[in-house]
Amino acid sequence: xxxDIVYWPAASAFxxxxxxxxxxxxxxxxxxxxxxxxxxxIAFGGAVANVLLSLYLxxxxxxxxxxxxxxxxxxxxxxxxxxxxxGTNILFVPLAAIVGLLTLIYTTxxxxxxxxxxxxxxxxxxxxxxxxxxxxxxxxxxxxCLMELVPVVLLTLSAGTGMRRNQVIKTVLQYWLSGLAxxxxxxxxxxxxxxxxxxxxxxxxxxxxxxxxxxPHETLIFILxxxxxxxxxxxxxxxxxxxxxxxxGTAASAAIxxxxxxxxxxxxxxxxxxxxxxxxxxxxxxxxxxxLIGIFYGAVLALMxxxxxxxxxFAVISHTGMLVIGMFSFNxxxxxxxxxLSVAYGLATAGxxxxxxxxxxxxxxxxxxxxxxxxxxxSAIALLFLISALSTMVMPGTPGFDAAHLLIEGVxxxxxxLTAIAILLGNVLAAAFxxxxxxxxxxxxxxxxxxxxxxxxxxxxxERLIALTVCGxxxxxxxxxxxxxxxxxxxxxxxxxxxxxxxxxxxxLPDHE
Numbered sequence: 358x359x360x361d362i363v364y365w366p367a368a369s370a371f372x373x374x375x376x377x378x379x380x381x382x383x384x385x386x387x388x389x390x391x392x393x394x395x396x397x398x399i400a401f402g403g404a405v406a407n408v409l410l411s412l413y414l415x416x417x418x419x420x421x422x423x424x425x426x427x428x429x430x431x432x433x434x435x436x437x438x439x440x441x442x443x444g445t446n447i448l449f450v451p452l453a454a455i456v457g458l459l460t461l462i463y464t465t466x467x468x469x470x471x472x473x474x475x476x477x478x479x480x481x482x483x484x485x486x487x488x489x490x491x492x493x494x495x496x497x498x499x500x501x502c503l504m505e506l507v508p509v510v511l512l513t514l515s516a517g518t519g520m521r522r523n524q525v526i527k528t529v530l531q532y533w534l535s536g537l538a539x540x541x542x543x544x545x546x547x548x549x550x551x552x553x554x555x556x557x558x559x560x561x562x563x564x565x566x567x568x569x570x571x572x573p574h575e576t577l578i579f580i581l582x583x584x585x586x587x588x589x590x591x592x593x594x595x596x597x598x599x600x601x602x603x604x605x606g607t608a609a610s611a612a613i614x615x616x617x618x619x620x621x622x623x624x625x626x627x628x629x630x631x632x633x634x635x636x637x638x639x640x641x642x643x644x645x646x647x648x649l650i651g652i653f654y655g656a657v658l659a660l661m662x663x664x665x666x667x668x669x670x671f672a673v674i675s676h677t678g679m680l681v682i683g684m685f686s687f688n689x690x691x692x693x694x695x696x697x698l699s700v701a702y703g704l705a706t707a708g709x710x711x712x713x714x715x716x717x718x719x720x721x722x723x724x725x726x727x728x729x730x731x732x733x734x735x736s737a738i739a740l741l742f743l744i745s746a747l748s749t750m751v752m753p754g755t756p757g758f759d760a761a762h763l764l765i766e767g768v769x770x771x772x773x774x775l776t777a778i779a780i781l782l783g784n785v786l787a788a789a790f791x792x793x794x795x796x797x798x799x800x801x802x803x804x805x806x807x808x809x810x811x812x813x814x815x816x817x818x819x820e821r822l823i824a825l826t827v828c829g830x831x832x833x834x835x836x837x838x839x840x841x842x843x844x845x846x847x848x849x850x851x852x853x854x855x856x857x858x859x860x861x862x863x864x865x866l867p868d869h870e
Contacts, residue, residue: 361424368417374440374491380407381484385477400476404458411451423847439493444848446490448700456707457483478508493562495544525601532598540585546578566631579636589621590677593651603670619699644685651678656786665713665723683764691767693849697760708745708827712738725797732799739799741824746791748831755835
């Protein structure tokens with residue numbers, strides 16, 4: 358099936374996607390070259406400009422038309438640069454821009470605002486994420502994923518809070534490099550398999566998608582790509598690098614980094630489901646099994662944590678299992694729900710991490726037994742944590758509610774009631790450990806001695822700005838999800854057509870109007 362392509366001159370006066378990718382990188386370079394007094398002003402200006410560009414992207418995107426929009430195609434020194442957006446990735450771009458801006462605002466409350474390397478890494482990370490999300494060349498996507506290692510390593514080593522940062526980085530490199538190696542092998546097999554079938558060698562996603570029936574070794578390609586992306590999600594049992602990294606990093610770096618984990622979810626939807634659909638159907642029960650184990654494993658381990666950063670990392674592992682089950686349900690409902698739920702989880706997790714970071718700035722600890730009774734003196738932080746937690750629990754009035762409803766409906770259609778009930782039980786466990794953490798943090802009195810709360814003045818305006826932005830976005834999108842579902846709708850239906858045994862016609866989708 359041919360995918361419609363709309364190139365950028367038809368909708369925008371300039372190459373918008375390249376601008377969104379390059380602007381944070383240029384700002385990062387300017388920060389390196391500028392005087393220290395101008396560091397934050399340059400960074401903040403670049404981040405605000407990128408948020409405005411991302412909102413402009415939403416305004417020019419035609420949600421009623423399927424296919425690739427604002428496509429860019431350049432050949433630079435013999436290398437093909439391809440970029441574009443559709444319903445699969447359109448919402449991840451503004452999310453990356455917003456979380457990056459909030460991270461910079463958060464640094465004004467901490468010592469990192471004067472750390473030039475930290476600010477450069479945050480900006481660079483934002484550019485890398487957007488570049489990966491809009492890439493339509495498989496090697497281009499892989500390159501951005503490789504570049505992601507640089508800010509992760511530098512942020513952890515230079516600004517981490519733990520004593521075992523070097524060991525943590527070794528673990529991260531072992532997992533990530535193995536995942537990158539497997540995904541590269543899968544991409545090369547895709548492209549050279551196309552050449553073996555008598556077609557020109559190409560790494561272009563659109564070309565691979567158009568000729569996917571001619572690609573041999575489909576099962577091997579699926580295994581390499583799935584396991585490579587599973588490390589990035591992270592999916593059980595490829596998750597062991599995440600809890601120590603979250604524990605030994607800063608809240609600011611973890612917030613943008615945990616949004617970056619959604620790159621693994623996106624990669625499955627972009628590069629596995631349309632390119633190797635036969636193998637995806639054949640291995641769906643294996644993915645379902647790992648997803649179910651991950652839901653309960655992550656939830657149970659989260660209930661056992663006393664460090665809030667580790668608790669949230671296991672929450673991410675649990676939620677990843679739910680998203681994987683949704684993706685491998687092969688129908689419009691579940692896929693649409695998985696994409697929107699990924700976006701909602703990304704923003705909600707960032708909100709909880711910001712709240713934990715703000716608490717850490719006051720108490721110098723993130724251990725639950727040393728915390729408690731913070732609601733009266735830190736009501737804005739408490740509200741930020743509570744609204745973010747409720748969104749993670751997919752409560753009514755949050756964007757996760759409609760997304761989870763669609764996902765569950767799709768799972769029932771494909772896998773039956775037992776799988777849907779298992780997902781719901783996992784969500785009950787998520788509610789248990791998040792509400793338990795909220796109670797321990799903000800309601801009950803601490804049971805162990807903790808050093809007195811810092812008397813240093815904290816910028817209350819910035820704290821309230823972060824809380825208002827995250828809570829406002831979650832509540833506004835939760836009560837009015839129609840526009841966001843409309844962005845995703847067309848592409849979810851198009852992907853579903855690759856699976857004739859599972860496809861549900863678009864006319865049977867619920868009306869989001």
